[in-house]
Amino acid sequence: MSEIIICPNCGQKNKVEDGTKEAKCGKCWALLKENKSEKTDSSSYSWIFWLIAIGAVIFFLNQNSSTSSSSSSHTKTEKIKNNYPIMTMPYSGKEQKFVNNESIAPLTIQTSAGANYLVKIVDYYSKSPIMTIFIKGGDTIRTKVPLGTFEIRYASGEQWYGYQHLFGDDTSYSKADQAFEFRNTGYQITGYTLTLYRVSNGNLRTSYMNPSEF
DSSP states (O other): OEEEEEOTTTOOEEEEETTOSOEEOTTTOOEEEOOHHHHHHHHHHHHHHHHHHHHHHHHHHHHHHHHHHHHHHHHHHHHHSOOOOOOOOOOTTEEEEOOOSOEEEEEEEEOOTTOEEEEEEEETTTOOEEEEEEEOTTOEEEEEEESEEEEEEEEEESSOOHHHHTTGGGOEEEEESSOEEEOBOSSOBOOEEEEOSOOTTOSOOEEEOOGGGO
């Protein structure tokens, strides 16, 4: 089949057969018809190219976001875990005293292996510190404390980081549920024997305490 195309340049009517790639006017040789199929083919490849390019950009952004998130999470984990310097562990029975009162009341503390302990004795009413005693796990110490009514707290753990950080992030904090009254009756001075581990019929009931309260 054929079609009649009027030349836009000179107005000449030209008969052009279907399938002709490029037709020109028979009078002035002006271009009448371009190869539409080639243009179509070119445009069809163009949208595929842009689709691939957009997909590549989206993939890159997702990868970058994932890497940033992983890096941020890793940084947060590092910040949570403190890196305190390890200190030389005190000897069992090492004491710190915060009052000048005479220590005359007997106190025996037994511990089990597997953890070390810093026992802190505070005034039951004012909560002011009286003394601390360091005890290595498995040891038993015998000491003397001032007269008074006290609350007994203790921190436990394995690695020692000094009196400021105690056993680091793994420190466990506890306090006895009862008050301890060390007094002179006139006939005798009352004292206590405590066990800082679970035993059958153990004599010390404890509760967890917040580190900030220790």
